Amino acid sequence: MNEMANSGTLQSHFKINPASNETGYKAYEAGSFKFKRDEYFVEIAWPNGTHRMAADDFMRALMRDVAWGFFYGTIAFDEVFGTTNHYGIVDMFAGTYHEVYKAAGRDHLEQFRAEELLKLMKDMVEDWTNEGYDPFAAPGEAGAGVPWGRKNGDNHDAVNRIRVTAERMVGLPGDAVIRTDDNGYPKNRMLADVAEDQPLVEAEPGFEKEVAAFNLYDYLSRSDVTWNPSVCSVVKESLFCPTSEEFSLPVEHGNDRCEWFVQLSDHIAWDVKDRDTGRPRAKLVMRAGDVACMPADIRHRGYSPKRSMLLVWENASPRVPEMIQKGEAPVVAVQF
Amino acid sequence: MSDYTTVYGSLNDFTPGGVDPINDDPKNYVFSNVFDVASRSQPYERVAVGKNLEYALEVVRAEGESPWYTAAHDEFALCMDGQVEIHLVKLDDPDAVVAPDSEGAHLVDGMPEGRKMGRIVLNRGHQALLPPGAAYRFSAESPGVLLMQTIFGPCTVERWAEICQSEPMKLD
Numbered sequence: 001m002n003e004m005a006n007s008g009t010l011q012s013h014f015k016i017n018p019a020s021n022e023t024g025y026k027a028y029e030a031g032s033f034k035f036k037r038d039e040y041f042v043e044i045a046w047p048n049g050t051h052r053m054a055a056d057d058f059m060r061a062l063m064r065d066v067a068w069g070f071f072y073g074t075i076a077f078d079e080v081f082g083t084t085n086h087y088g089i090v091d092m093f094a095g096t097y098h099e100v101y102k103a104a105g106r107d108h109l110e111q112f113r114a115e116e117l118l119k120l121m122k123d124m125v126e127d128w129t130n131e132g133y134d135p136f137a138a139p140g141e142a143g144a145g146v147p148w149g150r151k152n153g154d155n156h157d158a159v160n161r162i163r164v165t166a167e168r169m170v171g172l173p174g175d176a177v178i179r180t181d182d183n184g185y186p187k188n189r190m191l192a193d194v195a196e197d198q199p200l201v202e203a204e205p206g207f208e209k210e211v212a213a214f215n216l217y218d219y220l221s222r223s224d225v226t227w228n229p230s231v232c233s234v235v236k237e238s239l240f241c242p243t244s245e246e247f248s249l250p251v252e253h254g255n256d257r258c259e260w261f262v263q264l265s266d267h268i269a270w271d272v273k274d275r276d277t278g279r280p281r282a283k284l285v286m287r288a289g290d291v292a293c294m295p296a297d298i299r300h301r302g303y304s305p306k307r308s309m310l311l312v313w314e315n316a317s318p319r320v321p322e323m324i325q326k327g328e329a330p331v332v333a334v335q336f
Numbered sequence: 337m338s339d340y341t342t343v344y345g346s347l348n349d350f351t352p353g354g355v356d357p358i359n360d361d362p363k364n365y366v367f368s369n370v371f372d373v374a375s376r377s378q379p380y381e382r383v384a385v386g387k388n389l390e391y392a393l394e395v396v397r398a399e400g401e402s403p404w405y406t407a408a409h410d411e412f413a414l415c416m417d418g419q420v421e422i423h424l425v426k427l428d429d430p431d432a433v434v435a436p437d438s439e440g441a442h443l444v445d446g447m448p449e450g451r452k453m454g455r456i457v458l459n460r461g462h463q464a465l466l467p468p469g470a471a472y473r474f475s476a477e478s479p480g481v482l483l484m485q486t487i488f489g490p491c492t493v494e495r496w497a498e499i500c501q502s503e504p505m506k507l508d
Contacts, residue, residue: 169412169465190340199464200457210467211424211454216414217461221342233412233463235485238391240412260386260393262370262483264416264461266343267353272360281360284367285353285507289345289416291385291393292355293366306340313485315388334366334387336496 010089011110014120019127024151026127030120031110033092037128039149044081046094046108049101051080055128055147056139060250062125063135067163067228070114072314074254076299079278083117084254087321090114097254097299099277125159127151134158136225138246138307141189164230171214176232178214179222188244190307191221191265217264220244220309227302229312237317246307254299256324258333259314263290266308272300286310293333296324344460345371346417347397347479354505367501370395370416374481376499380474382441382484383493390439392492394484398476404444405473408436411466411486415458418480422464423473424453430469440489444471458482 011031019026020036027036034045042058044051053061061077068075070085079098084091093109095101129135131153132145145155166176179185187194196218203211216232220242223230227249229241245268253259254275261268263286270284275297286292294300304310323329345351350371355362368385377383379399386393396413398420406427413422427433427450434442448471456464466472474482486492 168410169463172465191342193340193342195459195461197459199459199462201454202456203454204452207424207426207453210426210465210470211456213456213458213462213464215461216463233410233465233485235391235410235412235487238388238485238487240485258388260388262386262393263353264344280358282358282362282365283356283507284365285356287345287351287353287369288343289350289369289371290353291366291368291370293386295364309342313386313388313393315391317389320389330389332364332366334496334500336363336366336500336502 009111011112012116014116016120016123019151026123028120028124030092030112030117033094033110035124044094048108049094049106051094053078053081057250059125059128059133059135059147062121063159064227064250066118066121066125067161069118071253072259073256074275074299076252076254082251085114088114090117092117097276097278126154126156129155129159131155136161136228138226140247161225163228166231166233169212169214169233170216170219172212173209179219185222185224187221188223188307190246191244191309194218194221216242217309220264226307237315239314239316241312241314243310243312244307245302245304245310247304249302252299252301255294255296257296257315257320257329259294259312260333261286261292261294262311262313263288264309264311266304266306268302268304268308268310270300270302272298275299296329296331345369347371347375347481354501354507356507357504362501362504365501366496368499370481370483373499381493382491383495383499384488385499387488390487392440392484392486392488394486394492396474396482396484398474398480398482400476402474404448404471405441405491406430406434406444406448406471407441407466407468407486407489408434408438409468409487411441411484412463413458413466414463414483414485415460416481416483417460418476418478420458420474420476420480420482422456422458422466423475424455425450425471426453427469427471433471438489439487441486441491442489443491
């Protein structure tokens with residue numbers, strides 16, 4: 001999914017059409033892709049095809065793509081439509097990684113400057129989110145709301161959450177703050193039994209900024225989003241990005257690099273497919289304490305029946321995109 | 337009272353999952369379990385369970401008192417089981433102990449020379465900063481487990497074939 005980088009003409013056509021008199025939702029154009037939604041569905045059209053997704057599925061995927069800034073590799077909204085990040089340039093595709101679409105010549109791909117496409121997609125997620133609906137929430141949560149119906153208000157706060165990115169470690173002076181009831185982060189109902197105690201920290205005078213620790217599990221048990229890794233500690237370019245997971249990952253994440261998971265609590269089942277064809281490759285079950293690495297040539301989707309705590313470990317080195325382009329990035333993290 | 341029970345692993349009670357390959361090699365997933373690794377480790381062996389180019393995840397079985405370590409960069413210790421105490425000393429001359437461009441944890445010969453910085457006591461789920469220029473030592477009265485965010489260094493132990501799933505597994 002990476003060999004397309006910089007191979008095409010960058011699209012510069014972006015258009016936001018007025019709200020429909022019937023549904024109240026705006027319609028969008030990016031290059032020759034067209035997007036509109038009605039009470040239940042989102043319709044995506046391109047020059048030689050159309051595709052529909054349930055509004056709920058589309059909005060959860062769109063929210064992650066926007067919040068993650070296209071993330072690493074491919075964000076497949078479903079088996080047909082998605083985006084691939086080339087770090088500055090982004091592919092939008094339909095059918096490109098679907099064997100049948102590809103064989104029939106019905107696939108389509110266009111490239112955009114990332115910041116221009118992201119601007120349009122942010123407007124889309126803002127307009128298509130109704131009052132009370134939270135595309136970051138698991139459907140069983142009290143505050144999840146429903147995506148259905150005609151345009152009805154908005155949920156600006158929910159869709160504009162800032163992804164937490166600690167500079168060094170959560171809880172250090174001047175860095176990302178720990179979560180508490182008082183600053184608006186109550187315990188999630190499914191992680192209410194996670195201990196709230198903070199570590200004992202005794203710093204000698206002058207070392208208060210260097211002798212530091214925090215309760216990561218309590219921090220995660222207070223996350224108000226699902227499937228949204230946030231940086232909690234940093235060793236140079238090595239990022240601990242833990243997250244709380246419930247229900248299913250709203251996208252199939254197509255890797256362009258190895259991606260490590262450490263299951264901190266409970267369990268998640270993963271379906272793994274070939275990145276380019278979608279053919280099944282493996283199933284994983286990760287239980288508490290399990291460590292696994294997703295290879296760089298797969299797409300994966302997780303299923304978490306109870307809200308669980310997952311540590312996603314990323315390498316954000318600026319060398320990695322160049323290694324990917326040159327085919328030098330390892331496909332499998334460790335050979336043994 | 338919560339209606340849900342959060343499931344953790346521990347040295348004494350862990351149930352690994354695994355890889356059920358459909359058309360793949362399970363070794364591609366480098367699948368291990370931190371408690372399983374720690375249960376088969378010597379105290380304070382730093383066994384790699386994750387490798388991301390030069391970056392490492394190490395599992396440490398915390399039991400008794402560790403040697404003193406230092407690194408030229410930040411490291412982090414996440415306690416995944418038990419209670420672990422950390423003592424920190426600001427080295428008088430850190431560059432004399434470990435080269436400033438070196439990577440990973442290095443052993444400190446004998447007692448570190450410097451000012452006492454403080455101590456931290458971690459329980460399950462707690463994460464501590466181990467700053468550069470400091471020497472640190474762990475101690476645990478009962479066996480515990482640490483997960484280290486660090487870089488491969490002279491103390492890192494690699495034995496992937498022993499710790500990772502290599503054969504297909506039928507999952508429940």
